[in-house]
Amino acid sequence: MSETMNTTLEKLGVGRITRHVFMCAGPKxxxxxxxxxxxxxxxxxxxxxxxxxxxGICFRTRVGCLRLCQQGPVVLVYxxxxxxxxxxxxxxxxxxxxxxxxxxxxxxWVLAENPLPVAGPVVPLSGRS
Ligand code: FES
Numbered sequence: 001m002s003e004t005m006n007t008t009l010e011k012l013g014v015g016r017i018t019r020h021v022f023m024c025a026g027p028k029x030x031x032x033x034x035x036x037x038x039x040x041x042x043x044x045x046x047x048x049x050x051x052x053x054x055x056g057i058c059f060r061t062r063v064g065c066l067r068l069c070q071q072g073p074v075v076l077v078y079x080x081x082x083x084x085x086x087x088x089x090x091x092x093x094x095x096x097x098x099x100x101x102x103x104x105x106x107x108x109w110v111l112a113e114n115p116l117p118v119a120g121p122v123v124p125l126s127g128r129s
Pocket of ligand 1: 024025028029064066068070074
């Protein structure tokens with residue numbers, strides 16, 4: 001693996017990620033402007049609130065579509081596999097505080113839950129042979 005790739009992986013915290021938040025910010029599931037505001041709020045809240053108890057890194061990714069295409073902005077949080085609907089910018093601080101930092105899904109906004117099977121300990125890519 002190239003030194004550039006290792007540097008990028010280290011910079012992103014790959015290997016120390018404990019939670020991954022995906023957001024679809026429209027345009028089918030919600031108004032594009034509403035979605036953009038939610039996405040900006042998600043980025044800033046994760047940065048401002050930092051990791052929860054136990055540290056770790058929360059990765060966030062904006063996706064083109066999570067295939068629900070209604071009740072957006074739609075958010076999907078792993079490792080719990082919690083699907084949320086209607087995560088507008090004003091709801092993002094509560095979502096980040098309760099789910100990302102405290103690990104407790106915000107029940108009233110949950111659409112569905114689908115945790116993935118545990119695959120084993122996280123191994124940094126740079127540590128693989
Ligand atoms: S456009 Fe957001 S889920 Fe499809």
